[in-house]
Amino acid sequence: MSPLLEVEGLVKHFPARGGAVRAVDDVSFTLDAGETLGLVGESGSGKSTVARLVVRLLEPTAGVIRVDGTDVANLSRRRLRALRRRVQIVFQDPYSSLDPRMTTRAIVSEPLRIAGRSDEIGTRVSEVLAMVGLGREHERRYPHELSGGQRQRVGIARALAVEPELLVLDEPVTALDGSIQAQIVNLLADLQARLGLAYLFIAHDLAVVRHLADRVAVMHLGRIVESADGAALFAAPAHPYTEALLSASPVPDPEQERTRRRIVLSGELPDAQSPPSGCRFRTRCWKATTACAEDPGPELVDRGQGHPVACLFPDSPPEPREVEGAG
Numbered sequence: 001m002s003p004l005l006e007v008e009g010l011v012k013h014f015p016a017r018g019g020a021v022r023a024v025d026d027v028s029f030t031l032d033a034g035e036t037l038g039l040v041g042e043s044g045s046g047k048s049t050v051a052r053l054v055v056r057l058l059e060p061t062a063g064v065i066r067v068d069g070t071d072v073a074n075l076s077r078r079r080l081r082a083l084r085r086r087v088q089i090v091f092q093d094p095y096s097s098l099d100p101r102m103t104t105r106a107i108v109s110e111p112l113r114i115a116g117r118s119d120e121i122g123t124r125v126s127e128v129l130a131m132v133g134l135g136r137e138h139e140r141r142y143p144h145e146l147s148g149g150q151r152q153r154v155g156i157a158r159a160l161a162v163e164p165e166l167l168v169l170d171e172p173v174t175a176l177d178g179s180i181q182a183q184i185v186n187l188l189a190d191l192q193a194r195l196g197l198a199y200l201f202i203a204h205d206l207a208v209v210r211h212l213a214d215r216v217a218v219m220h221l222g223r224i225v226e227s228a229d230g231a232a233l234f235a236a237p238a239h240p241y242t243e244a245l246l247s248a249s250p251v252p253d254p255e256q257e258r259t260r261r262r263i264v265l266s267g268e269l270p271d272a273q274s275p276p277s278g279c280r281f282r283t284r285c286w287k288a289t290t291a292c293a294e295d296p297g298p299e300l301v302d303r304g305q306g307h308p309v310a311c312l313f314p315d316s317p318p319e320p321r322e323v324e325g326a327g
Contacts, residue, residue, distance in 0.1 A: 001032075001033075002068070002069050003030035003031055003032050003164060004031055004032055004035075004067065004164060004165060004198050004200070004236075005030065005031040005054070005065075005067055005087075005130075006030050006031045006064070006065070006066040006201070007027060007028055007029050007030070007050070007054070007064070007065055007066075008028050008048065008062070008063060008064045008065075008066075009026055009027075009028055009062065009063040009064065010024055010026070010027040010028065010060055010061050010062075010063035010064075010065065011024055011025060011026060011027075011058055011061045011062040011260050012046075012049050012053055012054060012058060012061050013023040013061045013185055014267050016273055018273070019086045019273055019274070020273065021272045021273050022062075022222050022272050022273070022275060023045045023046045023049045023090045023222055023272060024050055024053065024061075024222050025046075025221075025222035025223050026223060027046070027050060027063075027222070027223065028106045029217050029226055029227065030110045030224050031166070031198055031200060032140070032198065033165065033196065033198050034119070034192070034198055035198050035215070036192065036198070036199040036201055036209075036212050036215075037199070037201065037204070037213065037215050037216070038199055038201045038203060038206075038209030038213030038215070038216040038217070038230070038317075039051075039201065039202050039216075039217050039219060040202075040203050040204065040205075040206050040216060040218050040245065041204060041218060041219035041220055042204055042245075042269055043204060044221070044269045044272065044292065045204075045219040045221060045222070045269070046219055046221070046223075046272075047049070047202045047204075048092075048170050048202055049170070050202075050219075051089065051168045051170040051202050052063065052089075052170075052202065054087065054168055054200060055087055055088075055089045055168055056072060056075075056080060056083070056084075057085065057089070059073075060073065060254070062133050066095065067083060067086060067087060067166070067214070068080065068086075069171070069311075070083075073174055076207075076310045079123065079132055080112070081115070082160075085163070086165050086166065087164060087165070087166045087167075087168065088111075088150075088160070088162065088164040088166075088167055088168070089159065089167070089168040089169075089170060090155050090156055090159050090167060090169050090170065090172045091155065091170050092167070092170050092171035092172065092174050093232070094143070094148065094151035094152040094154065094175070095143060095148070095151055095175075095176045097155060098143040098151060098154060098155065099143075100142060100143050100144060101142075102142070102143075103139065103140050103141060104138050104139050104140070104141050104146070104154050104262045105125055105139040105140065105143055106126075107143075107154055107158055107159075108125045108128060108129065108154065108157050108158050108161050109121045109125055109159045109163045109205060110158070111159075112126070112159060112161050112162065113153075114160050119220060124161060125139065125161070126139070126204055128130075128157040128160045128161050128212050128271075129153075129154075129157050129314040130192075131154055131157065131160060131175075132153070132157045132160070132187060132193075133148035133187065134135075134150065134155040134157065136155055138150065138154075140164050141149065145203060146176070147180075148175065148176050149176055149183060149184065150279065152173070152175075152184055152188070153170060153184075155172075155265045156187070156188075156191075156269070160191070160195075163235070164197070164199060165196075165197065165198060166197070166198045166199070167198070167199050167200070167202045168195055168199075168200045168201065168202070169188070169200065169202060170202045171203055172184060172188070172201075173185060173203075173208060174203070174204070174205075179273055181208065183281070183313075185208065185212060187210065188201075188212065189196060189211070189212055191326070197256065199241075200261060201213060205211070205245075205248075205249055206234070206242075206245050206246055206249045207249035209230070210230065210234060211257055212222060212228060212229045215228065215230060216229075216230050216234075218233075218241065218242045219240065220241050220280060220281050220304060221269060221270060221272060221275055221281070222272060222275070222280075223239055223280065223300075224300060224308065224310070225239045225242070225281065225300070225309070225310040225311070226238060226239040226241075226242045226300075226307070226308070226309045226310065226311075227255070227300070227307060227308050228305075228306075228307035228308075229311075230311065232306060232307060233270055233307070234246070238303075238305040238307070238309040238311065238314035238315075239281075239283045239309050239310065239311045239314065240263075240281065240285050240311065241285075241288050244262055244263040247261060247263040248262075248263075257305040258287075263286075263307065265284045266284060267283060267284050271282055274326065276293070276297070276316040277292050277293050277294070277297075278291075278292050278293040278297040278298075279292040279293075279297050279298055279310070279311070279312070280297065287311070287313045287316050289312075289313075291312055292312060297310070298310045298311055298312050303315075311324045
């Protein structure tokens with residue numbers, strides 16, 4: 001069976017003075033029906049740009065995006081509308097993504113109207129609101145009358161209204177408090193089990209996707225640097241950038257939290273308009289050598305770890321507990 005979503009050689013460059021911002025630079029991955037792929041990286045890594053490219057809110061500079069074998073780049077307006085019934089997006093900040101002039105009922109009804117299913121509004125709105133844990137009393141409320149968690153539930157309900165197969169979740173819990181984050185993650189897990197949904201889950205914190213992702217792809221400065229099954233990646237990360245992200249994620253066990261190794265990276269994420277030669281992580285990497293500066297940089301291949309990693313030295317020994325990256 002072919003994947004539900006295939007992304008191949010995806011590139012997105014934004015024009016800028018003196019050149020272009022290389023937000024996404026040759027990204028490839030697949031996602032099967034009913035599966036969750038976590039796409040993880042720092043702010044500025046390009047993961048949210050990938051999300052917008054997948055749902056055609058942005059046009060790619062190069063590359064191919066296929067949904068169920070169909071290249072979405074050349075779809076007519078009618079076929080693009082049909083695609084958006086199958087692939088929906090949930091944004092990071094529910095307050096800014098919901099129209100403040102519309103009630104909850106109107107917000108959730110809107111995709112049904114666009115899809116030509118207005119006759120279903122009477123039953124479908126209440127149905128999807130119940131799915132996300134909201135009742136009829138919420139239907140007449142405006143976004144400012146809802147809590148942050150309730151607003152995100154409305155955003156999820158809006159995405160579910162047209163019965164999609166794939167949800168692109170663009171940092172859906174980042175703007176929420178910790179306890180509310182857990183509630184939304186549990187809700188998403190429950191919806192996936194009930195509805196058989198596939199998720200492309202964008203996050204900057206690996207801890208958020210730990211219990212939801214079947215596979216994880218780690219992005220750094222427009223490229224995927226490691227891709228593995230969730231259990232394998234959390235147990236034995238091979239790329240130093242993945243190690244650093246994991247070391248920054250909180251651990252619920254206080255004893256383990258006190259004693260675990262931490263990696264402190266120095267410096268900011270390099271400029272996407274003029275990224276470093278070779279490996280783009282080398283300016284902050286404690287394993288870097290002169291070989292890492294050679295273009296085009298290490299390929300994303302399996303070097304004996306059992307999954308692809310874009311690093312020349314994935315098996316080099318760990319550093320001391322507190323580590324500062326090369327400058």
